[in-house]
Amino acid sequence: MKFNKKTLAYCVAAAAASSLVASAAQAQMSDDEIRIGYLADMSGTYRDLAGPGGLTAMEMAVEDFGGSVNGTPVEIFSADDRNSADVGANTVRQWIDSDNVDMVGGLVASSVSIAVSNLIEENDGLAIVSGSAASSITNEHCTPNHIHWVYDTYPLANGTAKAVVEQGGDSWFMLTADYAFGHALEADVTSVVEASGGEIVGGVRHPFPTNDFSSYILQAQGSGAKIVGLANAGSDTVNAITTASQFGLTQSGQQLAGLLIFLNDVHALGLEATQNLLLTTGWYWDMDEQSREWAERYFDEVGRMPTMVQAGIYSSTTHYLKAVEAAGTDDPETVRAQMAEMPIDDFFARNGRIREDGRMVHDMYLAQVKTPEESTGEWDLYEILSTIPAEEAYRPLSESQCKLVQN
Amino acid sequence: MMMIFGVPMAVLMGQLTLGLVNGAFYALLSLGLAVIFGLLKIVNFAHGAQYMLGAFAALLGFRYLGINYWLALILVPLVVGCFGMLMERFLLRRIAHLDHLYGLLLTFGLALIFEGTLVNIFGVSGARYSAPEALQGGMNLGFMFLPVYRGWVLVAALAMCFFTWFMIERTRLGAYLRAGTENSQLMQAFGVNVPLLITLTYGFGVGLAAFAGVLAAPLYPVSPTMGSSLLIVVFAVVVIGGMGSILGAIITGLSMGIIEGLTKVYYPEAANTVIFLVMILVLLLRPAGLFGKEA
Numbered sequence: 001m002k003f004n005k006k007t008l009a010y011c012v013a014a015a016a017a018s019s020l021v022a023s024a025a026q027a028q029m030s031d032d033e034i035r036i037g038y039l040a041d042m043s044g045t046y047r048d049l050a051g052p053g054g055l056t057a058m059e060m061a062v063e064d065f066g067g068s069v070n071g072t073p074v075e076i077f078s079a080d081d082r083n084s085a086d087v088g089a090n091t092v093r094q095w096i097d098s099d100n101v102d103m104v105g106g107l108v109a110s111s112v113s114i115a116v117s118n119l120i121e122e123n124d125g126l127a128i129v130s131g132s133a134a135s136s137i138t139n140e141h142c143t144p145n146h147i148h149w150v151y152d153t154y155p156l157a158n159g160t161a162k163a164v165v166e167q168g169g170d171s172w173f174m175l176t177a178d179y180a181f182g183h184a185l186e187a188d189v190t191s192v193v194e195a196s197g198g199e200i201v202g203g204v205r206h207p208f209p210t211n212d213f214s215s216y217i218l219q220a221q222g223s224g225a226k227i228v229g230l231a232n233a234g235s236d237t238v239n240a241i242t243t244a245s246q247f248g249l250t251q252s253g254q255q256l257a258g259l260l261i262f263l264n265d266v267h268a269l270g271l272e273a274t275q276n277l278l279l280t281t282g283w284y285w286d287m288d289e290q291s292r293e294w295a296e297r298y299f300d301e302v303g304r305m306p307t308m309v310q311a312g313i314y315s316s317t318t319h320y321l322k323a324v325e326a327a328g329t330d331d332p333e334t335v336r337a338q339m340a341e342m343p344i345d346d347f348f349a350r351n352g353r354i355r356e357d358g359r360m361v362h363d364m365y366l367a368q369v370k371t372p373e374e375s376t377g378e379w380d381l382y383e384i385l386s387t388i389p390a391e392e393a394y395r396p397l398s399e400s401q402c403k404l405v406q407n
Numbered sequence: 408m409m410m411i412f413g414v415p416m417a418v419l420m421g422q423l424t425l426g427l428v429n430g431a432f433y434a435l436l437s438l439g440l441a442v443i444f445g446l447l448k449i450v451n452f453a454h455g456a457q458y459m460l461g462a463f464a465a466l467l468g469f470r471y472l473g474i475n476y477w478l479a480l481i482l483v484p485l486v487v488g489c490f491g492m493l494m495e496r497f498l499l500r501r502i503a504h505l506d507h508l509y510g511l512l513l514t515f516g517l518a519l520i521f522e523g524t525l526v527n528i529f530g531v532s533g534a535r536y537s538a539p540e541a542l543q544g545g546m547n548l549g550f551m552f553l554p555v556y557r558g559w560v561l562v563a564a565l566a567m568c569f570f571t572w573f574m575i576e577r578t579r580l581g582a583y584l585r586a587g588t589e590n591s592q593l594m595q596a597f598g599v600n601v602p603l604l605i606t607l608t609y610g611f612g613v614g615l616a617a618f619a620g621v622l623a624a625p626l627y628p629v630s631p632t633m634g635s636s637l638l639i640v641v642f643a644v645v646v647i648g649g650m651g652s653i654l655g656a657i658i659t660g661l662s663m664g665i666i667e668g669l670t671k672v673y674y675p676e677a678a679n680t681v682i683f684l685v686m687i688l689v690l691l692l693r694p695a696g697l698f699g700k701e702a
Binding site: 043044045178204205206207209210211212215218219221222235238239242247248252264265267268269270272273304 | 523626628633637671672
């Protein structure tokens with residue numbers, strides 16, 4: 001190439017223009033840094049399903065993105081909400097007021113997520129809920145400022161209960177945790193079971209948390225129901241299943257239906273006690289090549305296989321960073337709109353998209369826990385039976401009570 | 408079928424049996440607390456953590472050293488008890504002359520440290536510990552299917568309670584111990600090594616908690632937080648029975664298990680609170696507890 005003054009002028013102009021674009025883009029990033037807050041239960045009942053592992057997943061997402069977006073560095077803040085709405089809301093208030101945090105992720109206990117999303121709405125921020133179960137988070141509690149990522153009670157009931165009734169489990173006894181989440185799940189299950197031609201023959205609402213389930217299992221055995229539905233979570237579910245196996249519930253012809261069960265629960269209970277249990281999950285580490293590849297990287301960091309929530313935290317953080325990159329700003333409203341515009345298809349979500357109520361809908365899976373004979377390793381726990389397409393899995397917008405949805 | 412308040416007799420019998428099994432646990436744990444408080448005047452808030460350490464020791468002993476259940480039932484209380492003695496010798500003794508509140512704070516702090524450390528290493532999901540072959544399966548009692556292991560828990564816990572009561576109330580060693588707490592200077596003048604006696608007693612109380620932990624390991628998932636949820640109930644049992652009363656702890660433990668079991672049938676929503684209601688009633692009507700001596 002012949003080098004002359006003209007070429008030089010072009011070069012200088014191009015360089016000046018590109019640096020202008022770059023600085024214009026940077027000017028859009030608040031205080032020259034993208035700040036993400038990770039809020040979760042780091043030490044209590046829900047620690048193992050999100051907790052420190054979820055933080056690692058978020059860090060991996062940022063690292064894989066190169067640690068910066070368009071040259072703006074990404075910083076992660078983290079805190080333990082101790083499953084308390086007050087503690088969670090106070091932390092987030094501080095993040096917003098003094099640390100200028102742009103997005104809050106993690107969010108496990110439903111009560112914490114609802115409190116935080118209200119606060120985020122008041123302050124025009126952005127939150128991505130990955131760990132919570134309550135479907136009300138994008139129904140009556142929806143805001144234009146938060147997104148619900150991994151799963152909720154609607155597909156749990158819809159997937160598991162429907163499949164169980166179809167397999168002939170048409171009479172149910174409900175074992176329900178006596179608080180908002182349990183009641184919501186029980187209501188969802190009841191309507192699905194009845195709509196599928198089944199019947200709820202009895203139930204008991206146990207205090208949260210309960211250590212000894214023997215009395216309730218005995219009542220379930222006495223009810224004569226074919227299915228004992230567990231509308232509880234965490235240690236309550238683990239305790240209930242352990243006790244059921246000691247009392248020979250499944251041997252006497254009844255079957256358990258776990259409605260909210262995480263990989264760490266099955267791992268803790270062991271296959272002897274959980275074999276053949278049906279459950280609905282948003283993701284499983286061994287479901288295909290892409291999932292396995294990510295899960296194995298995670299395993300090398302943490303030493304445990306990831307739960308669907310931990311995988312979802314990686315997926316949602318990456319999607320957020322992509323949206324910031326595409327929009328060229330970390331302004332919450334613009335980023336939220338950009339996120340909704342881009343479909344989500346990664347190792348975690350298939351056919352994913354964000355609806356106007358903030359629900360990220362994606363394919364869900366009906367899984368069955370393997371028997372000890374079928375399992376080939378410590379974490380070889382589920383067999384995926386079928387896929388519940390994204391559009392069928394979640395509560396249809398036509399039934400939504402969300403203020404953002406025109407019905 | 409005969410009905411009692413709308414509940415079939417057979418169901419009620421089943422619930423009473425289960426209540427008795429849970430009550431045996433409460434009795435065993437509150438007994439340890441009562442021994443430690445009655446004789447040492449220490450409010451041992453680490454009792455739940457020591458129970459959890461017992462379960463963990465059984466689990467890890469089996470996993471890494473191949474120690475079976477029966478051996479664990481003897482070894483674990485000894486090991487955890489010795490650990491308790493170290494706690495008494497090097498920490499609790501230094502604050503023995505201060506108000507009870509300091510002992511409570513110290514033991515509570517230690518409990519948080521034990522729990523937090525294990526949560527960091529093992530997480531909170533817990534792990535399974537299998538009952539030995541001989542105690543697996545169940546028996547049909549006619550009115551219910553009772554897992555053999557629960558029956559064994561009832562027998563073992565009651566035997567241990569009786570042994571403890573006998574040791575303290577009916578033997579010469581127990582007499583020294585009771586005298587030492589009444590008037591330690593006089594006992595020392597008689598040539599009895601009271602500080603040693605106190606260390607041994609604390610170790611014994613801790614050993615009881617660890618014994619309960621080993622018994623619980625096959626029943627509940629072994630997790631670092633298993634003790635903290637139980638501790639508050641056990642304290643309520645001790646308060647109802649009368650702080651420091653050995654017999655009171657045993658009888659109250661069993662009866663609270665039964666009351667809780669009945670609540671689970673008639674009004675399950677209140678199952679976690681019924682014991683505290685009883686506690687409030689007892690505090691109002693008999694502040695020293697059902698079996699306590701008025702101060």
